[in-house]
Amino acid sequence: DQQVKQNSPSLSVQEGRISILNCDYTNSMFDYFLWYKKYPAEGPTFLISISSIKDKNEDGRFTVFLNKSAKHLSLHIVPSQPGDSAVYFCAASSSGNTPLVFGKGTRLSVIA
């Protein structure tokens, strides 16, 4: 039973363009959502989060959008840079005090 789904295993984008990574969840109790970035041989690094009281959170080139009715969130990276090439994990928890549940990840390749 996969509660957090990232249906695109990979994504290729040209440098300077927008990258859009998508995530769907099934558990309506989830109210805190995060994106992590992972480089090879390193642990996941926290990127950006959003709580269910918001529908958008922005941090520099990174914006996360939350659509609670569709149980869908997305991460936008604008403009994309080659250094953004990594695996991106979507994660969720309920009431901020339960362990994070992760999706399988999407590998982003930004082509120069």
Add this chain to the structure above:
Amino acid sequence: EAGVAQSPRYKIIEKRQSVAFWCNPISGHATLYWYQQILGQGPKLLIQFQNNGVVDDSQLPKDRFSAERLKGVDSTLKIQPAKLEDSAVYLCASSLPLHGASPLHFGNGTRLTVT
């Protein structure tokens, strides 16, 4: 601030052998987690500690896996005996006490290969 420290970085063992992993969380972080990441999958929680108490170990295969955090700081995760399907990266993470939500900070993991 210093990050989450894990050792060893890599370990190769034969099936039925035992292995132990060590984790030192970020100073002041009361909550510590062990996650298992199998190739091509997202991290899956094995166990969560709050100080030295277990909060959630529902997904820990207790017949072969054990973990402890005796003094509420460092933690060890042990597998005995190992199976081929235990080959994975074992990630340790820590976070502040949860009053609201706070992100997890991960170490670089231990890559275990069971042959």
